[in-house]
Amino acid sequence: MLRQLTACLVVLVAAGLAWVWFVPGSTSTLANMGITLPFAVASADGGAAQGTASSRGGRPGGRGPGMRQANVVTSAVTLATINDRLSAIGEASAERSATVVSPAGGTLAEVMVRPGQIVFPGDTIARLDADAEQIAFDRAQLAAADADAALERTRGLAQSNVVANTALTAAQLAADTAQLELRSAEMALARRTILSPIEGRVGLIQVTPGNYVPAQTTVTTVDDTTSILVDFWVPERYVGAVTQGMPIAVSPTALPGQVFRGEVSAIDNRVDPSSRTLRVQGEIPNDAGELRAGMSLAVSLDFPGDQYPAVNPLAILWSAEGSYVWKYNAGKAERVMAEIVQRNSDGVLVRADLETGDAVITEGLLQLSEGAEVNLLDGPDGSGEPAAQVAS
Template sequence: MASLVILAAAAAAWIVFVPGATLTLASYGITLPFVAPAAEPASPGSGRPAGGAGGGRGGANRQTNVVTTPVTMASINTTLTAIGEGTAARSVTIAAPTGGNLAEVLVRPGQTVAAGDTIARLESDNEQITYDGAKLAADDASATLERTQGLANSNTVATTAVTAAQLAYDKAALDLRNAEVTLGRRTMTSPITGTVGLIKVTPGNYVTAQTPLTTIDDTSAILVDFWVPERYAPAISLDTPVSVSAIALPGKKFTGKVRAVDSRIDPASRTLQIQAEIPNADGALRAGMSLSVALNFPGEHYPTVNPLAILWSTDGSYVWKFVDGKAKRVPAEIVQRNSDGVLVRADLAPGEAIITEGILQLSDGAAVTLLSGPDGSTDQAATKP
């Protein structure tokens, strides 16, 4: 019994204090005998407020007070950041071309060498003796050939003697070249200009052709290999500018360009491998550094609305736009949510007024009263920064 009394009291309070309650009941065919019928809305220019002379609650054309905020534009997918590892523009490992005892190392770690500079030598006594013997034999063969040719000119010797001397000289010359190559293989030189790495062996050790002696890196430029999602593949091409920062060098920025783009997408990760080249004249970057690579793109531009303006229905998300004193429903597909706004795919222009307060009482085409905010006019939209 007490429950019925409480329900009846609540219903009576709703009818008395909620504006438009009698109209709501009337729309369902319920007429209360103790409540006066709602007054007709005032005609334009009559000077009488809607809802009767006293301006009572629940007028049929009762306006809703609203607050609006302007539509702004925002861009997404304008920057891509990836992590890559730096490598030297050119890098070689110095190793002995043949086996032998290491006689001397002529460089030190961190030293800059030019192409052709000697790095180390193997013991070469035997090879030097062989070369010297070949050199003597070649010199003797050359002198014999010259003397035989002189005698042939005076018809002192036969032509066959000249031919034999020529063959002897050619063989001696080949032996000399072979001895020279063998001796040269005892010396290790740098094929590039660069910086010497750590020396991994010391003089006196026996080394083979598979024993690395040191490395030389040309770090005048640093190559960065990184991977990007396949959706960015069409936007990246050779010479695309990149910006690079090193974790080990906070606050410093380096610029470069894309040097190479892989010809295929990795099917496992759905990413594309990119290689960028970063000039490094001052040597600040080192091979092996972890680098953050950033690429800029035109991006995609979308209208941005206040998060409070978004509503949902069975047809999806939508917003209310303030147009000429009325509320207009505009479908708004959400693209991305940010802390300061929601990017939407909708028929909205920068500066247009979107209702953010009073939205729960609106219907399409309903008249509303603007309390604060832009009215979406052309002038206001044009003066927005």
């Protein structure tokens, strides 16, 4: 056991001496750690690198005339914006839509429209067989006319005191009853005609003339698509950002490359507790009729977003206090704490005391210390401000 420990110690000492002797800047690294060597080691440029604080001129993090500056490469800090766009999938629906049903049961006599036709409120969609109802209406008209005539005769006789007032009252009641029967027959006859309740485009006809149609059977649908409504859901954290009237853009899956613009028309009054999302409704003008109800739409909304400095991923280092970067400042290295906000493919967004155009060191990081003088090989020096980049 003692021989093994002695052999391990010898190997470690030899490795340490080899590192001090052959690795450039090793003595300065030990000096920064507070370790002073009792001997001098030849540096890579032929000078003597001293392992004492006095050889560095007594400046913390500084380098004496016999020590080589670290060579570094920098990249510029840019400005990145996140949370500035929301994408969602929505479903289109008509601004107004009606399901046309048969108000009464009977044999379907004829269909007056064809699919795709534009109809207006009150236009006839189809007719049911109405022979019996027409006869009942004609009979009610005759009965109402006869009751009105009897009432006029009775009123004249009552003025001449030929009949009592009770006869006039009975004649008035008979006339009113006949009018009610006439209105009932007229309503029954009207229910044999199926009308469009709104203006819009007719859908497929779902019944065939000649067949018996029960009451409340769907005949067709009518959609008013002059404007399209799109329902979509946004995450809970956007509740305070989405407002009525804000612009939206939609891209139909069926029409690649085309973008239609509209605005938010309605916002639900509660968040869905199961999905933690808020239902929002947008309105898209559709005068050309290119959009149809039921289409799948990709919806996007733009927001002001949050802006953060973006740095090269190679510049990020870690310590016990957290992540940080080395900032190149007037030929020296300056340590800046940088809290990571988001990692993107082209940069890391950080919360740090950095401005657009600042230079952060991306290469030559291992031999840096606070305030150490460095030699810039490539990259900006922080004196200029490049154009800001936006990363969504």
